[in-house]
Amino acid sequence: MGETSADAVGDRDRGDWLRAQDGEGEAFGRIFDRHRDRVYRHVLRLVPVVADADDAVAITFMEAWRRREHARLVDDSLLPWLLVTATKVAQNLTRGARRYRALLARLPADTHTRDHADAMDDGSASAALRDLPVSDRQVITLCVIEGLTDREAAVVLDLPVGTVKSRLSRAKRRLAARINPPLEPLARLDEAAHDA
Incomplete structure (x- = not known):
């Protein structure tokens, strides 16, 4: 019976991680190449500014290298540890950005135009996801978008499976309500117009 792709990734991660812990940069580079896209997509959903995602990914992998003696594999994969670290990095960047914006708000207004990337609307679903509380965003990102099982997400978030x-369930309801707001007020208007 052949290995599943998760088993194969786990086997590669385990071997590369042991070599990386011994200081082998090439092994760490393979781990980076294997997981950077998933970490980037994960972070992209957590930070308000797209440019912060690159910084968050760089910081996440720098922390993985710096803490390589202490980082742990979950089911022989480093990805869960990377996602937890990326979540914390994204939260720190978001807090820092919020403090920076508060500082800027106290400064006199400038005449410069905003960066076009900040002004771009990337769609209602992404905006609705960003509007959710962090705990909802995390479970949606891990389970729905990243495809982790409830158990894997529970390990990443350090929560019981039932809580995840x-x-x-709650996050899906909230997200659906934000994307497709209820049409009940419109139905009442339609009935009122029909009765008149």
Whole structure:
């Protein structure tokens, strides 16, 4: 019976991680190449500014290298540890950006135009996801977008599986309500017009 892709990744991660812990940069580079896209997509959903995603990914992998003696594999994969670290890095960047914006708000207004990347609207679903509370965003990102099982997400978030399931259910309802707001007020207007 052949290995599943998760088993194959785990085997590669385990071997490369042991070599990286011994200081082998090439092994760490293979781990980076294997997981950077998933970490980037994960972070992209957590930070308000796209440019911060690159910084968050760089910081995440720098922390992985710096803390390579202490980072742990989950089911022989470094990805869960990377996602937890990326979540914390994204939260720190978001807090720092919020403090920076508060500082800028106290300064006199400038006449410069905003960066076009900040002004671009990337769609209602992405905006609705960003509007969710962090705990909802995390479970949606991990379970729905990244495709982790409830158990894997529970390990990443350091929560019981039941908590992940209930948060995921609540988060899906909240996200659906933001993307497709209820049409009840419109239905009442339609009835009123029909009755008149």
